[in-house]
Amino acid sequence: MAIQLEAYQWIMILISIIGTVITTIKILWGRIEENLNNNFQVMQNKLEDVAKQSAQNSDDIRDLERKFYKFQIDLPHTYVAREDYIRGQTVIEAKLDALASKIENVQIRQGMNKP
Missing domain, CATH: 1.20.5 (Single alpha-helices involved in coiled-coils or other helix-helix interfaces)
Known part of the structure; x- marks a missing residue:
């Protein structure tokens, strides 16, 4: 038993397969793009948090620097x-x-x- 198809039937099967592959690729590409956008957004939020913390830490660092310089000045007198x-x-x-x-x-x- 052999399956015999006309040329237009082969063309329709080929178009269906190509359409399925293209649709699958579009869906996967959309998911990849969505994941990348989410990752970039998370990274942007983390960078903003780090920038806020660095502003707070800069005051702490300046305070520590002042204390260290005072220690260096007092060091010869104490030890x-x-x-x-x-x-x-x-x-x-x-x-x-x-x-x-x-x-x-x-x-x-x-x-x-x-x-």
Whole structure:
């Protein structure tokens, strides 16, 4: 059993298939475009939120910068640098060594003077 179709019937089937494919492509393209528009809108909303937050954060950042600059100004007055501390300790130890040697010399002299 063979199916025999006339030329106009083949043309109608071909037109139907092509119409179905084109309609499917249009529907899918419409959905893709709608999804892209939604994604762009969401991104735009997020960017606007970030812009609002950055305006609020800029005040916080300026406040932190002021506090940091104040800390940098107060730092030399509050803390001693390691090199300065070592230099001070060296001077104190040298003075203590000199004092100890003087006391030792005094003890030796007093020891010699005793009969």
